[in-house]
Amino acid sequence: LVFIFLIKKDYNMLVNISLLNELFRGFSIQRWNDKIRPIEFTEMDKHAHKMIIAYALGKYEEMAGKKVNWINIIKGGIFELFRRIVISDIKSPIFYKIKVGNHAAYTKLNEWVYNKLEAMIENEEIKQDLFNYLNNEDYLDKHSAHLLAAAHRYASYWEFQIIKLSNPPDSYSIKQIERELLNDIHKYLDEFIGLQHLMTKKPIHDFIDLCGQLRFQIRWAQIPRVPKTSVLGHSMTVAVLSYFFALENNACPKRLYNDFYGGLFHDLPEAVTRDIISPVKKSSEEFENFLKELELELAQEEIFPLIEKEWIPEIKYFILDEFENRITVDNEIKFENYSINDINEKYNSEEFNPVDGELIRTADHLAAFLEAWHSSNYGIKSEDMTSAMQTIKQNYANKNLGKTNIKSLYLGFNSNF
Numbered sequence: 001l002v003f004i005f006l007i008k009k010d011y012n013m014l015v016n017i018s019l020l021n022e023l024f025r026g027f028s029i030q031r032w033n034d035k036i037r038p039i040e041f042t043e044m045d046k047h048a049h050k051m052i053i054a055y056a057l058g059k060y061e062e063m064a065g066k067k068v069n070w071i072n073i074i075k076g077g078i079f080e081l082f083r084r085i086v087i088s089d090i091k092s093p094i095f096y097k098i099k100v101g102n103h104a105a106y107t108k109l110n111e112w113v114y115n116k117l118e119a120m121i122e123n124e125e126i127k128q129d130l131f132n133y134l135n136n137e138d139y140l141d142k143h144s145a146h147l148l149a150a151a152h153r154y155a156s157y158w159e160f161q162i163i164k165l166s167n168p169p170d171s172y173s174i175k176q177i178e179r180e181l182l183n184d185i186h187k188y189l190d191e192f193i194g195l196q197h198l199m200t201k202k203p204i205h206d207f208i209d210l211c212g213q214l215r216f217q218i219r220w221a222q223i224p225r226v227p228k229t230s231v232l233g234h235s236m237t238v239a240v241l242s243y244f245f246a247l248e249n250n251a252c253p254k255r256l257y258n259d260f261y262g263g264l265f266h267d268l269p270e271a272v273t274r275d276i277i278s279p280v281k282k283s284s285e286e287f288e289n290f291l292k293e294l295e296l297e298l299a300q301e302e303i304f305p306l307i308e309k310e311w312i313p314e315i316k317y318f319i320l321d322e323f324e325n326r327i328t329v330d331n332e333i334k335f336e337n338y339s340i341n342d343i344n345e346k347y348n349s350e351e352f353n354p355v356d357g358e359l360i361r362t363a364d365h366l367a368a369f370l371e372a373w374h375s376s377n378y379g380i381k382s383e384d385m386t387s388a389m390q391t392i393k394q395n396y397a398n399k400n401l402g403k404t405n406i407k408s409l410y411l412g413f414n415s416n417f
Contacts, residue, residue, distance in 0.1 A: 013405060014244040017412040018120040022085060023240060024370050027227045029088040032159065036166045040228070041159050043088065045215040047081040048236030049158065051264055052211045053151040056204055059311055060194030061147070070257045072144040078240055079133040080148070086113045092156070093180075110134040126247075150188035150195050157181045158212055207306035210271045217270065223382050225375040231267050234367055239263035241363035246356055249340060249402040254350040258318075263360045265318040269295035272302045296320065323361035328353040340402030362406055365392050373413060
């Protein structure tokens with residue numbers, strides 16, 4: 001399908017229709033499609049899992065007293081996702097052979113990727129960052145680059161464990177793939193203690209496995225849609241959009257980190273409660289409050305024991321009242337109806353540990369809108385999807401969030417639902 005959107009350009013916007021559609025293509029790119037697969041593996045799910053693994057590896061590095069450049073990790077994760085979406089027809093092993101064995105071809109490939117994405121990016125700073133990422137091997141510091149590579153390989157290895165069980169053990173290339181994946185992982189074992197914990201199946205292994213299972217939970221589960229989207233992939237979409245919205249508001253590094261990982265983990269409780277659709281969640285205030293209490297109780301029983309105790313306060317900060325703007329003052333979390341403008345003007349520094357819950361909620365709604373919109377444009381829609389799209393668009397018809405011009409973004413979608 002070809003989508004034609006009319007929208008007045010705002011060159012301060014980091015997110016536009018073209019970039020949204022390209023990002024959403026990550027749900028249509030199939031992985032391992034030359035192997036027997038019990039489920040579909042998509043590029044969006046893989047990168048969501050990768051960034052959760054990167055979080056765990058980074059946290060272990062900090063526990064060991066090492067400095068972690070979280071902004072480089074987040075930028076590297078986002079830019080690599082877009083590169084993989086653009087080169088979707090090239091299998092990962094072929095991509096790595098080009099990267100290692102033919103520098104001229106690799107340079108030309110990255111040039112093509114940049115030219116494809118450049119037309120979709122209106123913000124000059126992001127455009128330059130993307131160019132540098134694609135063309136300069138030293139753009140990311142070595143530690144960040146290795147951490148992302150280790151997370152990438154382990155995410156692939158996690159998927160392969162399912163593929164391996166579904167294919168005949170002596171089938172062509174299965175043994176070779178496993179050997180190559182393990183060899184790639186072993187390159188980083190001495191460098192990252194967190195990777196050692198994963199490979200030796202310490203409790204963090206079960207946490208990463210639990211997060212990975214969010215790809216089995218399909219959103220809008222009772223409603224036919226194309227493409228289907230998982231809770232895990234949806235969370236990555238929310239994280240990327242939250243990060244871009246925070247950038248539009250000139251967020252400090254800590255705020256960028258909080259908004260990205262707040263978006264990525266916002267549905268983490270669903271790993272134990274399963275996905276409950278919004279109309280049911282909001283059927284009554286009493287039920288919604290009960291559900292939040294239940295989520296915390298189950299998280300304390302089933303999620304928090306799998307992570308290091310030093311991480312628990314931060315994970316709680318991400319998943320409790322996930323859509324509320326909040327800051328921290330003297331180790332106390334403050335909810336005082338802060339607006340995005342309040343945070344921009346008064347609390348935009350590391351000392352306040354700010355989270356733009358309202359921007360994460362906006363990203364969550366936009367991701368849901370895209371899920372319904374794309375399915376409808378493929379000709380598969382329902383009253384529930386139409387109603388959801390109308391409600392979301394109406395809610396943002398006259399709304400700006402700080403410097404995020406969300407109302408202009410929705411103007412790009414026609415109303416012929």
